[in-house]
Every structure is written in structure tokens, then in C-alpha cells.
Amino acid sequence: MHHDITLITTISAALGLALLLGFVAVRLRLPALVGYLVAGVLIGPATPGFVADIELSQQLAEIGVILLMFGVGLHFSMADLMSVRRIAIVGALAQIAVATALGASVAGYWGWSLGASVVFGLSLSVASTVVLLRGLEARGLLDSINGRIAVGWLVVEDIVMVLALVVLPPLAGWLGGNGGDVAEGDLLATVLSTLGKVAIFVALMLVVGRRLFPWFLWKIARTGSRELFSLCVIATAMGIAFSAAEVFGVSFALGAFFAGSVLRESSLSHRAADESLPLRDAFAVLFFVSVGMLFDPRMLVEEPLRVLAVLAIIVLGKTLAAFALVLLFRYPLNTALTVSASLAQIGEFSFILAGLGASLGLLSVEGQNLILAGALFSIAINPLLFNAVEPLQRWIRSRSRLARAMERPADPLAELPETVDARTLTGHALLVGYGRVGSRIGRQLEEYGISLVVAEQNREIVEQLRRSGIPAVSGDAAEPEVLIQAHVARARILVVAIPDVIRARKMVEIARMLKPDIETVVRAHSDEEAALLRKDKVGNVLMGEHELAMSMTRRVLERFWEDEPGERTA
DSSP: OOOOOHHHHHHHHHHHHHHHHHHHHHHTTSOHHHHHHHHHHHTSTTSSSOOOOHHHHHHHHHHHHHHHHHHHHHHSOHHHHHHTHHHHHHHHHHHHHHHHHHHHHHHHHTTOOHHHHHHHHHHTTSOOHHHHHHHHHHTTOTTSHHHHHHHHHHHHHHHHHHHHHHHHHHHTTTTTSSSOOOOHHHHHHHHHHHHHHHHHHHHHIIIIIHHHHHHHHHHHHTTTOHHHHHHHHHHHHHHHHHHHHHHHOOOHHHHHHHHHHHHTTSTTHHHHHHHHHHHHHHHHHHHHHHHHHTOOTHHHHHOHHHHHHHHHIIIIIHHHHHHHHHHHTTOOHHHHHHHHHHTSOOOHHHHHHHHHHHHTTOSOHHHHHHHHHHHHHHHHHHHHHHHTHHHHHHHHHHSHHHHHHHHOTTOGGGSOOTTSOGGGGSSOEEEEOOSHHHHHHHHHHHHTTOOEEEEESOHHHHHHHHHTTOOEEESOTTSHHHHHHTTGGGOSEEEEOSSOHHHHHHHHHHHHHHOTTOEEEEEESSHHHHHHHHHTTOSEEEEHHHHHHHHHHHHHHHHHHHHOGGGOOO
8 A cells, every 4th residue: 555655754854954954054153044944945846856845844834833933922921012012013013114115115126016016025024933033042032021022023013914914815906916906995894804803813812711721721730641731732722823813814823822822821831831842843943944945046046136135125124124113212222133133034924925925916936036035044144143233232332422322311211210219229129120020029129118229121111110109210231321320339239130141240240340349139040050150250149940949948848847846957
């Protein structure tokens, strides 16, 4: 009996070649994903030799996107998303407009039709979910304010692209494609219908799913079966993503994101994240391989200048637009550089838009290949942009006039109001970061009546703190100006509650320059980070797992001492 093993062949070839070339890339001091992309090119239809199944590869890559966005939802709460809604919504919309205008203008210069130019511009405006999240995770930035802004920005971009996918078919005829013309009233009804479906889906997730799925996950966990628990996690992610796409017209990625966000309400969310991690990593590799498979290398020889133009729009145009927008919202230079670098690439939604445009007769094969070339090279360059953030930041700040202009010292949130009681600014605790950890520390200190000043990059949080009567300063505490405004020279203790070792070391260094005898408490994520901080003698270094183990051990000892007081030795 003949067996069709296309799926097995595709996965084996993709993973095996990705492993080999990824290893070679790392040995050459290149990002591993460059090897994954080259692996895709080698097993794609545009190169001689073995050709993997493209359709299967695309579906496998979509699974990777679903699992990745599910994992993001498990760590990214709706409160985090709402805390950056102002910059995420306005910034994403403005950047989409800028990138679309740049792409459409260049395509128009090449003589393309209006429809082809619009589809081309839109395809260059939306970043890749997989690339952005991998970049943030690799640098430990996913839970930082910079990571939350970038992910919130990306979620808004995805919502806009979902709307574009619905609106494009009825407009195809008017734009020069093979679709029929649509009346203005019908278009408005289509848009409203789409927005209504998305709203219903989000409402169901927040109202029903928020209660149902964590309850069900807990029931499965009580069976004691690890296999059932893992199956429940994966089935929830895939099932909600599929239902969102089929019933509500929401993308797989957005559906999986909300699936993760509702499961986050469960006390088992961390275990769910750990269970989905191996599959997420494996399918993320398949995503990069699938991108490489779609690329035709002949485009580099036939149209090199056009490829460079596309790459310039993605890497320079989008980056500069995001950089300027973040600074306009008065966020620090570090935030502007990190967010703009994370968005300087395109990915899965670009391919979907390009494919839809081609099916509607709007985009040519050349347009599709240019989009794929832009995706391939921007994904390969993106890790290098991330690595350039710190050197570029140092270079800009070495030019004092330029740095002062970018940091906007006249920002009212960058300095404490004159109405703050001066007595609270002496002998106080200076808390850097008011996220999930910092906010708990802050509330505990308030309960004990300890004077507190907060330094936080999220401007919305700073505004909320000031409304509640807590002195707060907006900005990057790794900069002397921010710590000076927070009166570090008068503080009794500096508490760094952000998950960023590099910046934490800078904060301690600056604080000790301004007040040599200040006590410091710094947060670490791992034994390696803790060892590095202790080697630099930054003060008290606390790690979550270690403190949890100490607390649990203390409770066990207390219990034994209560039962056997005569044998107590300490």
C-alpha cells in the first residue's frame, strides 16, 4: 500500500536543514534565523534539488504563529495592553499610514496601478509577529515597558490588517482588479459588520472565556495527567484561533492572543506557558523556513534596485516613523530605539495581503516577489538592528545637543510637580518600575507609611500615580536626569524592580555617584544574572525563584518548630 508521506518529508527536510544551517550561521556570528531562511530558499521551488510542499509549509508556519501569539497572551495581560493603548493605537495607525504612503508612492513611480500600489504599501506596513516576539524574548524585553508598547502596537496593526482583508475584495473592481464594484453603503455595511464581529469575539473572550477556560484548565489539572494538561493547553489555543477565524473573521494570530490572555487569569498560566514552549519554538523555525521557500533568488539579479527600495522602506522608512512617533509621545530615547527596531521588518500578514491582492488581480507576481524579498532581508537584518540599539543610544547621547532635543527635558511628567511635599522627598524609597512586581512593592510600602517616589517609563502609569497622590517621574532611570528628578541624592534606598540587568547596573552606578552610601535592591531573573550583579557589587540582589524557595522553606521550618518546640535549635 502506498503511503503519502509529504508531511513527514516536509517537516524532516525543513527542521534538519534548518538545524544544520542555523548552526553554521551561529558559528559565523550571525543570527540563527538567517540559517533558517537560507534553508527555506534551498528547499523552495526556485532552487534546484529537493522541493518541499509549500502549502503544507505555510500551514505549519501558521501553527507556529498561533502558538507564539498564545504564549504572548499568557504573559501579556489586558491591563498591560490598556496601559499602552494611547501610544499603541495612535502610533500603529500613523506608522501604517506612513509606510503605506511610501510603498504606494514608489509603486506608482514604477508605473503600477492604484490597486497594486495600495496592496503593496499595506503589505510593507505591518510587522511580523514571530520576528518581533522572538527578538524581544531573546533580549528579555517582552515584560518590559518597551516590550509592552511593541506588542500593543503589533496587536493594533493586526486588527487594521484584518479590516483591510475584509474591505479589499469589495473594493477590487474600483481599484482595477477582477472584483465587482461596490456601493458606498455596501462598503460601510461590510466594515461595520467586520468591526461588530471582532467586538463580539473580544467581548465573549473577556466575559465568558475569562471564566470558562481557566475553570476548565483547573479541572483538567486536578486529574493529575500531564498529557491531558498539555493537550488542553494546545487544544484551547488551536480551537479558539480556528473558531475566531471561521466564525468571527478574526485572524488566527489575534484569536490565539486572546485565548492566551483569558487563560492568563488561571493560576496555572505559567505551567501552560511552559507546556506550549517546545512546540512554539519548533513551529517558529518552520515559519522562517516557509518564508525562505517563497523567495525567488533571481529577483536579486533582475531587480536589485527595486529590492533595495523595498528594503529601505521597511528598515528605514518604518523605523524612522516609529522612532519619531515614540519620541513625540515623550517616551525616552531607549524606548524609541527599541520599539522602532522591533517593528523594522515584515512577515506573515504581508504574505496574506500579497496573496489576496494577487487573487483579486491587483498585484503582479513581481510585486509578490518584491514583498517576499523585503521580508527575507528585513527579517535577517532585524537582529542586527536590535544589537545596534545600545551603541546608537550611546552615540546619540554623546552628542549632547541632539540628545537633549530627543529626550525633551521640558516634558511636564519628567519632573516632579512643585506641589509635592518636600518632607516626602527626604529619606524616601526610590522605586524604579511600577509593573507587576513594582506595583506590589509600592502598595506594600504605602501600607507601612513609607515615603515613596516612582520612576517609570510608562507615561500612562505616571499619570495614574500622580492622580492617586504618589510622586512619580516619567523617563528611563538609567539616565542621570531621571534619578536626579526623583531626588535619588536624598533617598534612603533604591529599589530596581525592572527585568533589565544592563540598565539596572547603570542605575546603581549613577545612584552611587550621586549618593555613595545609598542602599540598593535589584531584581534578577536567573542565577547567571544574579552572579553578574553580585560581581559588580550592586547591593542586594533578589531572584524570584530563590526568594520563593526561601519563603516556602521558612514556612516548613515554622511548622516543624510549632509541632516539636523541644527540639528547636534556632
